[in-house]
Amino acid sequence: MTADHPSQARPGRLQVAVIGGGIVGLITTLGLLKRNIAVKVYEQSRGFREIGAGVAFTANAMQCMALLDPHIVDAVNAVATPNGEDMDKPNDYLRWHDGYHWDPEHPETSDDKLLFTLYSGYKGFQGCHRAHLLDELVKYVPSGVVEFRKRLTSYEDRGPQERLLLRFEDGSTAEADAVIACDGIKSTVRRILLGADNPASYPHFSHKVAYRALVPMDQAEPLLGSFKARNQHMHTGPGAHLLHFPVDGGKLLNVVAFATEPGDWPLGGTNTVGNMTAPATREQVAEVFRGWGPTVRNIVSLLPAELDRWAIFDTYDHPAPTFVGGRVCLAGDAAHASSPHHGAGAGIGVEDALAICTLLARVKETLQAEEAVLKAGLIEKALRVYDRVRPPRSQWLVQSSREVCDIYEWNYPSTGTDWDKCLAEITARSHKLWYFDIAGMLAELDRGYEKMKNLQLAPEVASDHHPSAE
Ligand SMILES: Cc1cc2nc3c(=O)[nH]c(=O)nc-3n(C[C@H](O)[C@H](O)[C@H](O)COP(=O)(O)OP(=O)(O)OC[C@H]3O[C@@H](n4cnc5c(N)ncnc54)[C@H](O)[C@@H]3O)c2cc1C
Structure with missing residues (x-):
């Protein structure tokens, strides 16, 4: 890696920490690197690991991957298996x-x-072997970007002039301007953000x-x-x-x-x-x-x-009331773990990744254009836009996944065993997922950021979230 590589922090540069090197963490990282944003991934395990099981990506997820970094699509395509007896003629x-x-x-x-x-x-629903997919994604992550055996235990906001301080189980620390928590369904960051007594901190x-x-x-x-x-x-x-x-x-x-x-x-x-x-x-x-x-x-x-x-x-019973606290945000399962009945939990995490990378790229542009601007405040504003735009759709997925399972199991009151009604209901829900207006989301993020950028944050909110060490 050259000294110029975007994963290397330099004073004044935007330095992002991604917690967790699962599917969403890695995809977010690739999206940030593509936008020349310095990023470090902190992963608790000794190496990348995924289970020996399948995962499939819906069309909307694939489109978001292409916008994040076309290498992600290459990685999926390298391991994806189309439906059908003839691979060249997929049965979709x-x-x-x-x-x-x-x-x-x-x-x-x-x-x-x-x-x-x-x-x-x-090729709307192609199965991938999870471990193989992770192997392919990792090929595009430069060495030095990921630190293993780094289990985040707490973080501290030391005020807007300082970077956030991250603490790990091994006693080490790191600093970052923003934290993106992709630490999965048992997220430590969600627990810190929402409080240990909050049922929404746990799936x-x-x-x-x-x-x-x-x-x-x-x-x-x-x-x-x-x-x-x-x-x-x-x-x-x-x-x-x-x-x-x-x-x-x-x-x-x-x-x-x-x-x-x-x-x-x-x-x-x-x-x-x-x-x-x-x-x-x-x-x-x-x-x-x-x-x-x-x-x-x-x-x-x-x-x-x-x-x-x-x-x-x-997270159906107790959805997170917010995905954001100050300069820290939750993404993927850490924000909205869903049952898997739409086959879209990872896919909706990819949408989160696109939203976050897009907003942080806007922050980077603003910082380059306007020297006097306070980095911490801008990041916080950008993440608040994320917190407005993403939860309705991802919380809907959590709810619909439960309901669609009832449809598959002939338990959903309005469909029962009426197959026409079942098909109509499944079609409407699947189409809502698959034919997502990505351009519309990006435009909404853009408008939100433009509006937020010059707003003075209310002091009680701008004074940041100060989670204490565990
Ligand atoms: C049976 C089943 C089938 C599914 N099928 C599909 C499907 O076909 N399509 C689909 O889109 N989704 C599917 N899903 C959902 C999908 O698996 C998840 O949404 C996705 O894996 C979540 O990815 P993630 O990166 O958010 O979290 P994870 O994959 O859980 O990654 C979290 C990472 O964070 C690390 N970590 C955790 N805590 C810390 C910490 N404190 N410090 C540092 N690192 C930490 C972990 O070690 C891990 O590497 C399915 C789920 C199930 C259960």
């Missing part, structure tokens, strides 16, 4: 089947009936669990047939549903089975979140889908004998 339809009803006397004709399909747009159990596995395609294809194995399918039924799509160039089938868990998640208390996974067995999953059609039971039979059960937590 999502499918919902009745996985539950079947007639044992006529299994061939009665099992797993197609209920409805929805066009997702060209809560959605009473759904997910069993996740990657199944070798050479086992899945003979059992399911080529079409079913190589195209995204959702098998619906009462109180549970099962989703699968191909990843890793079609070498693996990503399978996620969702089930209802009426009790509490035993490993998490009211105001703490312990381990969100617990060991499970294939027999437990088979029990959930006992009596369902042969297709669903065949898919379950492909799961490994031992796998993990993931408790689905989200």
